[in-house]
Amino acid sequence: MQEPELFARRARSFGSNAVAYARHRPGYAEDAVEWVIGDRARVLDLAAGTGKLTETLLAFGLEVSAVEPDDGMRAELSRLLPDVAALAGTAEQIPFPDASFDAVVTGQAFHWFNNPGALAEIVRVLRPGGVFGALWNYDDQSVEWVAEMVRLSRTSANSEQDRQVVDNLDHAHKPRHEALTEPEEHRFPHAQRRTVESMLSTLGTQSSMLVIDGAERAKLVDQLRTYLWSRPETSQGEFDRPLVCVAVRAYKRGA
Numbered sequence: 712m713q714e715p716e717l718f719a720r721r722a723r724s725f726g727s728n729a730v731a732y733a734r735h736r737p738g739y740a741e742d743a744v745e746w747v748i749g750d751r752a753r754v755l756d757l758a759a760g761t762g763k764l765t766e767t768l769l770a771f772g773l774e775v776s777a778v779e780p781d782d783g784m785r786a787e788l789s790r791l792l793p794d795v796a797a798l799a800g801t802a803e804q805i806p807f808p809d810a811s812f813d814a815v816v817t818g819q820a821f822h823w824f825n826n827p828g829a830l831a832e833i834v835r836v837l838r839p840g841g842v843f844g845a846l847w848n849y850d851d852q853s854v855e856w857v858a859e860m861v862r863l864s865r866t867s868a869n870s871e872q873d874r875q876v877v878d879n880l881d882h883a884h885k886p887r888h889e890a891l892t893e894p895e896e897h898r899f900p901h902a903q904r905r906t907v908e909s910m911l912s913t914l915g916t917q918s919s920m921l922v923i924d925g926a927e928r929a930k931l932v933d934q935l936r937t938y939l940w941s942r943p944e945t946s947q948g949e950f951d952r953p954l955v956c957v958a959v960r961a962y963k964r965g966a
């Protein structure tokens with residue numbers, strides 16, 4: 712399969728497992744969200760999925776709108792957060808007028824956008840002085856058992872670029888656009904409470920797992936289960952999965 716086709720399949724894969732996604736993906740570190748948003752009130756959660764980041768934004772008392780292209784993901788968001796206006800749309804075609812928001816944020820999704828088109832749209836819906844923030848949760852591979860789990864969870868759908876990004880947390884996905892200030896990055900440690908089985912469910916929501924065939928997935932999950940049961944850190948019941956929330960922010964010029 713050609714790389715661009717695989718990329719597109721992965722970008723569209725999440726809705727096939729939307730209920731598990733909502734149940735098993737981690738939320739975002741509150742201090743990371745605060746660092747990005749500051750005191751901005753009207754916020755768009757772009758590529759909102761099932762509302763993981765939306766939920767944290769709401770906890771800050773912000774006025775939040777959501778845009779998400781996948782019907783399955785959006786339906787789950789609306790079921791869990793019925794008061795949020797969740798619109799169908801993409802980062803390349805955001806269904807809002809110019810200067811609608813003080814902040815546009817996106818969780819675990821900026822790398823799926825087609826740029827520079829998406830950044831032009833993000834800039835369009837931001838008011839001058841508004842902020843664009845991109846957040847990602849990465850496994851903290853400075854912890855040995857975690858690094859091995861990440862290595863074992865690689866599938867035939869992972870690209871070399873994925874490996875570089877995930878292994879070095881040194882991602883190439885910085886939002887660079889002439890109308891935005893130079894992006895700033897900050898990292899926030901946090902954790903997700905897991906058991907062996909819920910950890911496997913979390914890994915099963917990754918696009919690289921969703922797009923492979925059932926036989927490859929079953930083999931990988933078996934290997935991962937055996938591994939997690941073999942480690943003292945993960946085989947005693949509940950454990951903390953150490954995460955690093957990487958946050959990047961850039962401001963629209965001209966305030």
Ligand SMILES: C[S@@+](CC[C@H](N)C(=O)[O-])C[C@H]1O[C@@H](n2cnc3c(N)ncnc32)[C@H](O)[C@@H]1O
Binds near residue numbers: 722736
């Ligand atoms: C890994 S999920 C992240 C969902 C949510 N933001 C979160 O933090 O859990 C990636 C999301 O990006 C969406 N997506 C993929 N390509 C997109 C695009 N071009 N524009 C907007 N959303 C897109 C997918 O449908 C999916 O819901």
